[in-house]
Amino acid sequence: MSARIIDGKAVAGRLRGQLAERIARLPFRPGLRVVRVGDDPASGVYVRNKDRAAAAAGFDSATVQLPVDTRESDLLMLVEDLNIDPAVDGILVQLPLPPQIRPDLVIAAIDPAKDVDGFHPVNAGRLATQQPGLVPCTPKGVMHLLREAGVALAGARAVVLGRSQIVGRPMAQLLLQADCTVTLAHSRTRDLAAECRRAEILVAAVGRPEMVRGDWVGEGAVVIDVGINRLPDGRLVGDVAFAEAAERAAAITPVPGGVGPMTIACLLENTLEAALARRGTQG
Numbered sequence: 316m317s318a319r320i321i322d323g324k325a326v327a328g329r330l331r332g333q334l335a336e337r338i339a340r341l342p343f344r345p346g347l348r349v350v351r352v353g354d355d356p357a358s359g360v361y362v363r364n365k366d367r368a369a370a371a372a373g374f375d376s377a378t379v380q381l382p383v384d385t386r387e388s389d390l391l392m393l394v395e396d397l398n399i400d401p402a403v404d405g406i407l408v409q410l411p412l413p414p415q416i417r418p419d420l421v422i423a424a425i426d427p428a429k430d431v432d433g434f435h436p437v438n439a440g441r442l443a444t445q446q447p448g449l450v451p452c453t454p455k456g457v458m459h460l461l462r463e464a465g466v467a468l469a470g471a472r473a474v475v476l477g478r479s480q481i482v483g484r485p486m487a488q489l490l491l492q493a494d495c496t497v498t499l500a501h502s503r504t505r506d507l508a509a510e511c512r513r514a515e516i517l518v519a520a521v522g523r524p525e526m527v528r529g530d531w532v533g534e535g536a537v538v539i540d541v542g543i544n545r546l547p548d549g550r551l552v553g554d555v556a557f558a559e560a561a562e563r564a565a566a567i568t569p570v571p572g573g574v575g576p577m578t579i580a581c582l583l584e585n586t587l588e589a590a591l592a593r594r595g596t597q598g
């Protein structure tokens with residue numbers, strides 16, 4: 316079998332177009348502020364792509380760049396300023412943060428109504444208890460892709476490889492909400508390859524370049540590669556060995572051009588949602 320490619324770039328482009336149309340009809344521009352501390356190069360790509368996408372879709376978007384030696388208390392004060400600024404609907408503090416700043420403290424300081432990353436414990440709790448809230452962008456983007464690709468979710472065996480707070484765990488929650496039978500695998504899982512092979516839907520989010528080999532993929536599985544890994548030679552690869560996996564999968568996302576662009580589109584979607592909810596309108 317040779318897999319169908321799930322074109323995340325195209326799906327994200329359509330989603331951004333729909334958001335732009337909705338924003339054009341609003342009497343205000345939803346405001347997004349991205350806070351970047353230091354100059355982690357991986358964050359650089361993301362911040363650049365996001366800025367371009369947000370501006371093109373009609374958001375009032377700006378990046379606040381702080382020096383790498385910023386004190387935790389100063390970042391917390393900035394977050395508080397953004398919390399009370401009526402023009403700001405969404406706040407994203409770019410991760411990772413430098414070692415002198417505790418990320419949990421900063422995330423907890425963000426107004427949950429403006430937490431467009433969906434990382435605040437209140438939003439994580441809402442997701443876990445099936446209440447409406449802001450949902451993390453990457454797993455939300457993966458669900459969009461699965462639906463766009465026409466993947467049957469109810470009853471499907473889904474394996475999520477990776478259990479981070481920002482990808483793996485919320486991903487499992489969303490798949491469960493869609494009635495998949497969900498397995499969360501991680502670094503302590505025995506026989507990862509066998510767990511993965513059982514999956515009808517395999518979502519890889521481990522941050523290990525091409526760790527998922529072709530023989531980890533079941534015949535006809537749908538493979539979603541969340542990983543974004545920069546190799547020493549500059550190439551960008553996923554957590555899945557793409558060519559090998561594509562021989563067995565029914566459908567697969569590429570890197571780049573798969574989940575990455577969906578993360579940005581969903582960030583914009585969350586910002587619009589936050590803006591409408593804060594202003595008590597449906598748009």
Ligand SMILES: NC(=O)C1=CN([C@@H]2O[C@H](COP(=O)(O)OP(=O)(O)OC[C@H]3O[C@@H](n4cnc5c(N)ncnc54)[C@H](OP(=O)(O)O)[C@@H]3O)[C@@H](O)[C@H]2O)C=CC1
Nearest residue numbers: 453477478479482501502520521522541542543574575578
């Ligand atoms: N496309 C996008 O928009 C985004 C992409 N990413 C990418 O997704 C990947 C994962 O990111 P993130 O979730 O933040 O990563 P984390 O490092 O926070 O989590 C990695 C997870 O993978 C597990 N893991 C690591 N090594 C192994 C191994 N050898 N075998 C089994 N499990 C392992 C860890 O297990 P344990 O818990 O046991 O330690 C952990 O649960 C990265 O490549 C990142 O760049 C991230 C965010 C957005």
Ligand SMILES: Nc1nc(=O)c2c([nH]1)NC[C@@H]1CN(c3ccc(C(=O)N[C@@H](CCC(=O)O)C(=O)O)cc3)C=[N+]21
Nearest residue numbers: 358360361364408409410411432571572573575576578
């Ligand atoms: N608070 C916070 N929220 C995040 O969501 C967050 C973060 N911090 N820190 C960094 C990670 C990583 N991340 C990416 C999103 C999109 C692409 C992306 O657009 N990728 C494109 C292009 C990549 C390229 O060309 O280099 C693609 O995969 O096709 C990449 C990386 C969001 N993250």
